[in-house]
Amino acid sequence: MLCEECGKNQAEVMMTTVVGGQSATRHLCRECLKKYQAGDLQAVLAAILSTMAGKLHLADDEEEIALKCPQCGETYAEFQKTGMLGCAGCYQAFRKELTPLITKVQGRTQHAGRRPPVSEEEQARQTRMEELRSLMEAAVQEENFEEAARLRDELRAMTPAREEKKA
Numbered sequence: 001m002l003c004e005e006c007g008k009n010q011a012e013v014m015m016t017t018v019v020g021g022q023s024a025t026r027h028l029c030r031e032c033l034k035k036y037q038a039g040d041l042q043a044v045l046a047a048i049l050s051t052m053a054g055k056l057h058l059a060d061d062e063e064e065i066a067l068k069c070p071q072c073g074e075t076y077a078e079f080q081k082t083g084m085l086g087c088a089g090c091y092q093a094f095r096k097e098l099t100p101l102i103t104k105v106q107g108r109t110q111h112a113g114r115r116p117p118v119s120e121e122e123q124a125r126q127t128r129m130e131e132l133r134s135l136m137e138a139a140v141q142e143e144n145f146e147e148a149a150r151l152r153d154e155l156r157a158m159t160p161a162r163e164e165k166k167a
Contacts, residue, residue, distance in 0.1 A: 003029035069093040129158055 003011045009029030016025045067076035074086030076094050085091065091098060102109050118126070132155045139148035 001027050003032050005032035067094060
């Protein structure tokens with residue numbers, strides 16, 4: 001069996017990676033294994049993401065190759081090889097393909113890290129405002145403009161004067 005990383009040398013090592021409770025096994029040659037042992041983080045992430053993408057069967061191969069970021073020109077196939085996106089626009093261009101990958105690697109698609117300390121009341125207000133924005137965007141997408149206007153008004157009522165000036 002050939003190495004799944006370089007596709008040139010004979011695979012001598014089997015490496016299993018467990019991410020989010022899901023395992024991915026790769027067969028590697030000694031040279032590619034050295035990259036992982038040397039801490040080549042870019043190569044490790046690219047391998048994990050490409051293995052997971054292969055298991056997900058997100059789209060036909062032809063569709064994946066055709067996916068291209070309109071801002072930087074990065075293709076989804078290039079992302080699968082390198083594990084790196086070209087720009088912030090890639091997240092939107094490859095959203096359908098990236099969402100399951102991010103969910104598998106991180107467990108969720110929304111930021112869940114530390115936030116500045118705020119009161120529970122303020123945190124609940126901010127969460128509700130984020131929810132209203134999301135619902136408003138969905139209403140606009142569905143062309144339900146009356147509902148979108150109602151949600152906008154509710155959102156404005158919750159927005160303090162200082163935040164309105166920023167927007």
